[in-house]
Amino acid sequence: MRPPAMRPRKAIQNRVQAEDSVLHHETLPRVVVGLYWVGFLALHVVCFVFFAATSWCYWNLPDTDLDFWLTYYSLGLGTQSDPTIAIVHGFLAGLHGLYILWMLLWSLKKRRLVFAVYNVFKPPSRLASFGNKRHSVVSLKNSVRHLYIAVFARDGCLGVDGPNFDLILLYREIVETALQTYQAYRMSVLLPRAALNRGYVALLVLNCWSTALVHSSFKSNATKRRLVALICDCVLDLVSSVGVSTALMLIYAKDFDFHTNSFPLLKWYEDVWFVHAVSEFRMLLVTSWSDLAMRVVFAVSMLLSMNNMKKLMCAKPSKQHSGVNASRRVKAVAPLNVGPVNSTLVSSSRNTRSHAAKGVVAKLPELLFLSWGLAVLALHLHAGSVPSPPQCVMQVKPWGSSQPSCSLLVLDCHQSEIVGSADEVAAPWSAFNPTTVVHVVVRHCPELQLPPKLTEFSQLDTLKLYNSTIVSWEDSAALTQSHHPKLTTVYLVRVNMTDGALPIGLQADDFPQALVDIEFCVTNLRSLPDDLELKWPQHASIYLEACQLVEVPASLVRLAPYDLSLSLNPISTLPAELFEQGTVASFSASGTLISQLPETVMEISSSLHRVTLDDTNVSLFWSWIDPTVDPAAAAASPMLNAANTPYCRNLQRVFEGEHNSFSFVPPASDHDGEISLLLNAPVVNWGILKRAISCDDDIPATLYPIESEDQNNVL
Structure with a gap:
């Protein structure tokens, strides 16, 4: 025992x-x-x-x-x-x-x-064994x-x-x-x-x-x-x-x-x-x-x-210990x-x-x-029971909403068999909650009249007009900061405007300030308002490609866009102020009629890192552009793109040994005896030329993907 x-x-x-x-x-x-x-x-x-x-x-x-x-x-x-x-x-x-x-x-x-x-x-x-300890003092551990x-x-x-x-x-x-x-x-x-x-x-x-x-x-x-x-x-x-x-x-x-x-x-x-x-x-x-x-x-x-x-x-689970644990x-x-x-110790006389x-x-x-x-x-079931209008290509089902919520709204006039009058457009746009619309696409409308209903799309982020003729876009349907505070992008693709002028709906004094991406591609735009820089936000990305501009509008230069493309416009000259703006970082004039850059630029923009001149008649460069083609800075990627130009054809002959100098060199009187590094043909300069200029034809004619857009919106 x-x-x-x-x-x-x-x-x-x-x-x-x-x-x-x-x-x-x-x-x-x-x-x-x-x-x-x-x-x-x-x-x-x-x-x-x-x-x-x-x-x-x-x-x-x-x-x-x-x-x-x-x-x-x-x-x-x-x-x-x-x-x-x-x-x-x-x-x-x-x-x-x-x-x-x-x-x-x-x-x-x-x-x-x-x-x-x-x-x-x-x-x-x-826990039940704590009371068995005999020592009054225990260690911290x-x-x-x-x-x-x-x-x-x-x-x-x-x-x-x-x-x-x-x-x-x-x-x-x-x-x-x-x-x-x-x-x-x-x-x-x-x-x-x-x-x-x-x-x-x-x-x-x-x-x-x-x-x-x-x-x-x-x-x-x-x-x-x-x-x-x-x-x-x-x-x-x-x-x-x-x-x-x-x-x-x-x-x-x-x-x-x-x-x-x-x-x-x-x-x-x-x-x-x-x-x-x-x-x-x-x-x-x-x-x-x-x-x-x-x-x-x-x-x-x-x-x-x-x-x-x-x-x-x-x-x-089948056994329970006795005592405190039980x-x-x-x-x-x-x-x-x-x-x-x-507990088992509570009196059985407790009130029932x-x-x-x-x-x-x-x-x-x-x-x-x-x-x-x-x-x-x-x-969830109530939200799922809300009907889906046919023009709502993408619909969410928020709880508690009795109206359809349309994230992506697509109005196809050809499919709907309408021409695009204000009443014809407003009718289908009234079948859902307008405050839920984020993305609007209007296409194939031969006589498009944008209705005032557009101002009710307070959450609108993107507006795209494709293959349409704008007959009327009045101030009552204008894009404004008060009605469209979240609007960031506007696309006009294959669009004709009355007399080639910018619609009134895109000229509001209260223009959306978040709208930083404006892209026109294949339009009949011929001019821009003289006070555009007072309305559109500055430092935006602006593409006016394949339009009918014969010169660079002065208001566009003053607007100082961060990213500017004027490709495929019948423009023959470029203003020097375009390259002096401190905010222009990327500029494209591909497919235009220019034969050279401005002869004199007082001080080139320090933010400029890409100039695209593909498919133009550019044959030479002036010395003012040399600071942008510094060997160390040009090592990352070419600053100039000039594919399919007389300059690149001449450069290729130099690299192949057919010529030992450039055919197109400005007279000494035009450059005070100083020529650009880009016209310096000796072999020791080839490294700089190869890093500074790209002659590869790998950039599309328009930055806007027009071919892809045509495939996605085919009739």
């Missing part, structure tokens, strides 16, 4: 051995434990790959072509925030990476399947361990078998469900793809209803009840933080050019692809700090759910009972009315989530 003093110690040892048996997963068949282990490892790997890839993309995004387009269309938080977003996603990837390494390395070392930290470092005893046990052990106050776990889970579900409902609403506003919206709403509704379903199905088994509830939460967190973004990335991956780290230029001009991208990139990219915080909440919540599931899968488990039977629960009241209180959270799920489902 052992001494009485040894009995408590033996009892503790027996309990430790029992816990060790649980920690070694002896309560479940090895095959089941193996499947659990593989499943958790696979989930960690998926999350690690996603967050690591996202971090890498954000870290390398700055200074890429894609970054230019995202900044141009105000998609995302901006380049300055990309490193921070990358670090946050890298931290999340690191957490999953640590779990992966822990599971793999310790499983190899222990020669058994290890799930988490508690499988390796087991606490010396559970033991104090920390005891605190961890009291709080995070399986039966601690925050543990999966603890008295507060169901209450904590309830609060978590309320917060997460609110955030997930907001995400579902954002998806209904931004994503026109019905399959993604339906799938996410279905998961959200099932997650709401699982609270009541799980409680009724596993009423007598707290472990299974909590396990199923955690699985439901984990699945929805996975879809929220990883699933939706992954689905969108897979959709756009086939169009992405990994050599240029961007999408092909033509894609940004395709109406359907562009509207999809602008809308869906707002779901794919981090658009605000609150959006980033919400993504972190989903990711961390998923990790917590996975960790708790691992603990629950190691529990013994009483705690009794307290946790009802998962949503937020009030105090009866109090019992009934507590039962009703315990059911309130279940009714809350059941009603929540019904409300989400009702909103």
Whole structure:
């Protein structure tokens, strides 16, 4: 017989051995434990790959072509925030990476399947053994361990078998469900793809209803009840933080050019692809700090759910320990009972009315989530029942809207068998909510009259007119800052205007200041107003290609566009002021009638980095252009493009040894004895010539992709 003093110690040892048996997963068949282990490892790997890839993309995004387009269309938080977003996603990837390494390395070392930290470092005893300590003073290390046990052990106050776990889970579900409902609403506003919206709403509704379903199905088994509830939460967190973004990335991956780290230029001009991208990139990219915080909440919540599931899968649901732990488990039977629960020590004379009241209180959270799920489902079904007008090529289904919401509006006069009068245009434009229109395309209209209804499109981002004749575009339908504050792009392609003059609707004094991309291609435009620089925003991209301009309008020069193309216009001379503007960075005069650049430029713009003169009669260059062809600066890419010009033909003969000098050299009196580096033919100068000028015919005649546009809008 052992001494009485040894009995408590033996009892503790027996309990430790029992816990060790649980920690070694002896309560479940090895095959089941193996499947659990593989499943958790696979989930960690998926999350690690996603967050690591996202971090890498954000870290390398700055200074890429894609970054230019995202900044141009105000998609995302901006380049300055990309490193921070990358670090946050890298931290999340690191957490999953640590779990992966822990599971793999310790499983190899222990020669058994290890799930988490508690499988390796087991606490010396559970909370019930604290009273058996004989020493009055404990070390700081033991104090920390005891605190961890009291709080995070399986039966601690925050543990999966603890008295507060169901209450904590309830609060978590309320917060997460609110955030997930907001995400579902954002998806209904931004994503026109019905399959993604339906799938996410279905998961959200099932997650709401699982609270009541799980409680009724596993009423007598707290472990299974909590396990199923955690699985439901984990699945929805996975879809929220990883699933939706992954689905969108897979959709756009086939169009992405990994050599240029961007999408092909033509894609940004395709109406359907562009509207999809602008809308869906707002779901794919981090658009605000609150959006980033919400993504972190989903990711961390998923990790917590996975960790708790691992603990629950190691529990013994068929057995319960006596004493303090047993009483705690009794307290946790009802998962949503937020009030105090009866224990075996409570008097049996408790008023039955109090019992009934507590039962009703315990059911309130279940009714809350059941009603929540019904409300989400009702909103989704109502939004899906809204009709789709035929002119709405792309329609979103925002919750709570009784009118159709049209992101991409396409009016095809040929298809609709109309000529484009104001009444004919206004009628179909009245069949939906005008404040939801983002992109408008009007095509094949022989007598187009733009109606005042256009001013109601307050969210308009892009307006495109194709293959139409504008008969009337009056001030009542003008583009203005007050009516179109978000308008950034206007395209007029194969459009005829009355007398070749700019329509009144494009000359408002209150012109949209966000409109930084104005492109005309194949039009009869002959002139521009003299006060245009007072109306249109400066430093914009302006393409007036294949029009009928015979000279460069003075107002256009004063407008100082950042990117200017006058290709295929019958222009024979260029003003010197065009190259002296401090903001002009890129200029194209391809296909014009010019034979030389201005002879004198007082001070060339320091921002000028590209001049395109393909298919012109340019045969020589003046010395004022030499500062832009400095050998060091020209090494990155040629500053001048002059394919199919007399100059390039002459240059080719020099390179081939047929000539030892340029045929076209200005008289000494014209250049004060100083000739340009670009007319210096000795071999020692060939390196500069090759770096400064490109004679490759690889640039299209117009920067606007007219051929692609014709294919997309063929009759």
